[in-house]
Amino acid sequence: MNKEPVSRELFDDVMVPNYAPGKIIPVRGEGSRVWDQQDREFVDLAGGIAVTSLGHAHPGLVGALTEQAEKLWHLSNVMTNEPALRLAKTLCDLTFAERVFFANSGGEANEAAFKLARRYAWEHYGADKHEIISFKQSFHGRTLFTVSVGGQPKYLEGFEPAPGGIHHADFNDLDSVRKLISKEKTCAVVVEPIQGESGVKPADQAFLEGLRTLCDENDALLVFDEVQSGVGRTGHLYAYQMYGVTPDILSSAKSLGGGFPVAAMLTTAKIAASLGMGTHGSTYGGNPLACAVAQKVIDTVSQPEILKGVTARSKRLRDGMMAIGERYGVFEQVRGEGLLLGCVLTEQWQGKAKEFLNAGLDEGVMVLIAGPNVVRLAPSLIIPESDIDEALERFERAVKTVCS
Numbered sequence: 033m034n035k036e037p038v039s040r041e042l043f044d045d046v047m048v049p050n051y052a053p054g055k056i057i058p059v060r061g062e063g064s065r066v067w068d069q070q071d072r073e074f075v076d077l078a079g080g081i082a083v084t085s086l087g088h089a090h091p092g093l094v095g096a097l098t099e100q101a102e103k104l105w106h107l108s109n110v111m112t113n114e115p116a117l118r119l120a121k122t123l124c125d126l127t128f129a130e131r132v133f134f135a136n137s138g139g140e141a142n143e144a145a146f147k148l149a150r151r152y153a154w155e156h157y158g159a160d161k162h163e164i165i166s167f168k169q170s171f172h173g174r175t176l177f178t179v180s181v182g183g184q185p186k187y188l189e190g191f192e193p194a195p196g197g198i199h200h201a202d203f204n205d206l207d208s209v210r211k212l213i214s215k216e217k218t219c220a221v222v223v224e225p226i227q228g229e230s231g232v233k234p235a236d237q238a239f240l241e242g243l244r245t246l247c248d249e250n251d252a253l254l255v256f257d258e259v260q261s262g263v264g265r266t267g268h269l270y271a272y273q274m275y276g277v278t279p280d281i282l283s284s285a286k287s288l289g290g291g292f293p294v295a296a297m298l299t300t301a302k303i304a305a306s307l308g309m310g311t312h313g314s315t316y317g318g319n320p321l322a323c324a325v326a327q328k329v330i331d332t333v334s335q336p337e338i339l340k341g342v343t344a345r346s347k348r349l350r351d352g353m354m355a356i357g358e359r360y361g362v363f364e365q366v367r368g369e370g371l372l373l374g375c376v377l378t379e380q381w382q383g384k385a386k387e388f389l390n391a392g393l394d395e396g397v398m399v400l401i402a403g404p405n406v407v408r409l410a411p412s413l414i415i416p417e418s419d420i421d422e423a424l425e426r427f428e429r430a431v432k433t434v435c436s
């Protein structure tokens with residue numbers, strides 16, 4: 033096996049330059065701590081962008097993965113497999129869903145969701161009813177369809193022509209949806225219950241309820257992209273359960289695999305019928321390794337004491353960040369739910385989120401940003417409270433440096 037020493041510099045020589053990774057290369061992790069090549073230790077409040085829901089090297093996940101690894105890795109969908117069937121059953125038992133489609137990433141789960149919405153409308157109402165309404169600033173993935181449904185035009189720049197029939201309304205503004213929706217043309221309204229990438233902005237209760245009503249009145253499907261908000265992030269298994277507003281289709285990924293690539297699209301039996309034999313597929317979707325790991329994640333995260341723990345940890349982290357924000361005048365608000373938090377920079381610090389991320393790394397704490405004005409936190413759902421306290425101390429030192 034190739035064990036050549038490698039360094040961050042090599043990235044620029046061998047990788048496509050679409051990312052700008054930080055200067056360190058982490059090599060191992062345990063719980064909410066990560067160590068780099070020089071054995072420097074970090075507290076992880078980033079969670080691999082809301083992915084490592086049970087931290088690093090969780091013994092239960094390592095066990096599920098290795099147990100399955102010794103049995104069977106892959107079959108393709110020419111056969112079904114036990115882990116996929118069990119996971120689908122579990123997801124149906126715990127949510128509104130009656131049918132599940134597995135994919136490998138959030139973008140793919142959304143691609144399936146949008147294709148299903150179109151196909152369902154095409155089958156039941158005809159080809160004119162193909163329009164999708166989504167929201168400005170939303171994020172749904174990087175495939176051409178999902179980036180077109182997403183509401184950040186910069187991600188589409190230079191990749192046009194985009195698929196047609198997509199409109200963008202204003203988030204948390206029902207009137208802007210009313211202006212675009214119609215019984216004749218709209219097949220689906222797509223929304224993140226908490227907009228993640230664009231700054232951790234929760235939807236208003238009345239907004240989601242209003243979308244449900246508008247969709248019902250216009251025979252349109254309501255699609256919740258819960259790729260970031262799902263699987264315990266909010267202290268509820270899915271955010272729709274917190275809002276009490278049930279979608280017709282839901283996409284789940286990120287935390288679902290706890291670090292193993294896996295995604296799911298959930299829907300009802302009636303709607304699922306429109307993805308008939310041969311209409312859609314994925315070679316890896318429902319892979320036994322991925323489903324065995326996701327099963328362990330869901331079994332663990334869905335326990336009431338884990339979900340309650342998210343709420344307690346959220347308060348500790350939120351209060352700590354707000355206190356730092358007030359002491360140094362850097363945050364005007366900490367918003368979000370559970371362990372998906374956005375610390376919104378004050379006027380004076382607008383555009384500088386990345387400076388706080390970099391200073392955090394220097395002090396041994398990993399955080400995320402969500403756009404230029406928000407420091408985002410999405411740690412493990414079971415991060416020890418002592419790690420939260422340590423992370424807050426380190427982050428405060430980072431803020432002090434940035435401010436001095």
Ligand SMILES: *Cc1c(COP(=O)(O)O)cnc(C)c1O
Pocket residue numbers: 136137138139140142171172173174224228229257258259260261285286
């Ligand atoms: C991350 C994200 C996606 C894309 O997921 P990938 O796994 O990167 O394809 C889609 N929707 C939301 C809300 C996300 O946060």
